[in-house]
Amino acid sequence: MDIILLGPPGAGKGTQAQRLVETRGMVQLSTGDMLREAVAKGTPTGLKAKAIMAAGELVSDAIVSALISERLDASSDKGAIFDGFPRTGHQAAALEILLDERGRKLDHVIELVVDEEALVERITGRFTCANCGAGYHDKFKLPKVEGTCDVCGSHDFKRRPDDNEQTVRTRMAEYRAKTAPILPVYEEKGLVRRVDGMGTVDEVAAAIDAILDS
Ligand code: AP5
Numbered sequence: 751m752d753i754i755l756l757g758p759p760g761a762g763k764g765t766q767a768q769r770l771v772e773t774r775g776m777v778q779l780s781t782g783d784m785l786r787e788a789v790a791k792g793t794p795t796g797l798k799a800k801a802i803m804a805a806g807e808l809v810s811d812a813i814v815s816a817l818i819s820e821r822l823d824a825s826s827d828k829g830a831i832f833d834g835f836p837r838t839g840h841q842a843a844a845l846e847i848l849l850d851e852r853g854r855k856l857d858h859v860i861e862l863v864v865d866e867e868a869l870v871e872r873i874t875g876r877f878t879c880a881n882c883g884a885g886y887h888d889k890f891k892l893p894k895v896e897g898t899c900d901v902c903g904s905h906d907f908k909r910r911p912d913d914n915e916q917t918v919r920t921r922m923a924e925y926r927a928k929t930a931p932i933l934p935v936y937e938e939k940g941l942v943r944r945v946d947g948m949g950t951v952d953e954v955a956a957a958i959d960a961i962l963d964s
Contacts, residue, residue, distance in 0.1 A: 751776070751829040751962065752854055754836070756933065757862030759921040760869035760876075761947045762954055765885060766862070767833040769955045774962070777825030780833040784817045785809060786910075804911055806920030808837060808928060815844040822848055829857075837929045842936075858961055859936040862947030862954070866922055873918050880906035891951075 753776075755763040767778040785803060788796030795817070799809045818835055836842040849855055875888035881904035886893055894900050899907075912921070936942050945957040 751857045752825075752832070752849065753829070753857055753962070754832040754859045754936075755862065756859055756929070757864060757947055758866060758869060758925040758929075759918055760873040761862040761864045762872075762951070763833045763862065765951055766954060766958055767831045768885065769951075770831050770958070770962075773955075773959075775828045776831050777828055778831050778833055779818060779821055779825060779835065781809075781814045781817055781835040781837075782833070784821070785814070788817075804917070806912055806917035806924065808924055811838055811840040811844065815841055815848075818845065819848055822852065826852065826854075836932060837925075839932055839935070842932045856936075856941055858943050859933075859941045860958060860961060861933065861942055861944045863944050864947040868948065869922070870915055870918055873913050874915060876913055877907050877909045879904050880908045 755767055757763055764778075764780060764782075767780065770776045771778050785796070785799045789800045789803065790796070795813055798813065802809050814835060814837075818832075822830065832845070836845050845856075872887065872890070875890070876885065877888070878885050879899040879902060882899060882902040884899055884901040885891070886907070897905055897907075899905075912918075933942060943961045945954060945961070947954055949957070
């Protein structure tokens with residue numbers, strides 16, 4: 751099963767994708783994570799993407815489509831969760847071709863419907879374990895033991911450089927202008943399922959499970 755999780759910054763795409771990896775063994779394909787990895791390694795892609803990401807703007811369609819193409823085959827058995835991709839009409843067209851070439855097709859496009867103002871709080875409070883990447887939040891999901899990662903026991907945590915209010919507002923504007931317009935295309939194909947993204951993490955996960963099991 752191949753699905754897209756769609757929603758503005760902070761909607762919970764990464765959180766829900768991680769849940770699906772744990773519960774169903776699906777493969778998370780997050781272009782944001784891939785780009786951050788490229789930036790951290792200082793690859794040519796990372797060097798091109800760094801300033802664009804820091805400003806909250808979109809990296810070029812060619813770069814992100816190539817990243818997805820490189821990783822798509824690793825998800826052939828269990829299915830892929832596209833997290834943060836596609837984000838433009840061009841990316842949606844590229845994804846269709848990439849799946850077609852492999853005899854695959856999208857099963858669902860799950861839109862996380864959220865209140866953008868609440869997302870600013872979600873994003874600016876977010877942090878992750880620097881060792882294993884487990885996600886936390888200052889208010890909604892603190893480690894069980896203060897300063898210690900629940901998953902790997904590390905004491906090192908980090909925050910994303912683009913998780914400040916000004917950049918978040920730009921990211922949201924990019925979503926409204928370039929990503930939201932791809933929804934009607936998927937709607938016409940009968941693929942869009944909507945989930946209330948303002949529930950708790952468990953409630954949102956249950957709603958997604960219900961769609962995948964339907
Ligand atoms: P990317 O990494 O994709 O960031 P994003 O879309 O802005 O999404 P986020 O990761 O911020 O949010 P999320 O929806 O995953 O929410 P999360 O689960 O973390 O992209 C970053 C940048 O890379 C872009 O700005 C762009 O420059 C570039 N880029 C990436 N892909 C691209 C593409 N395809 N084309 C061009 N450029 C691209 O949750 C957020 C917080 O809320 C967490 O702390 C979490 O614990 C908490 N939370 C989650 N769910 C809930 C809940 N139900 N209740 C309470 N708290 C919750």
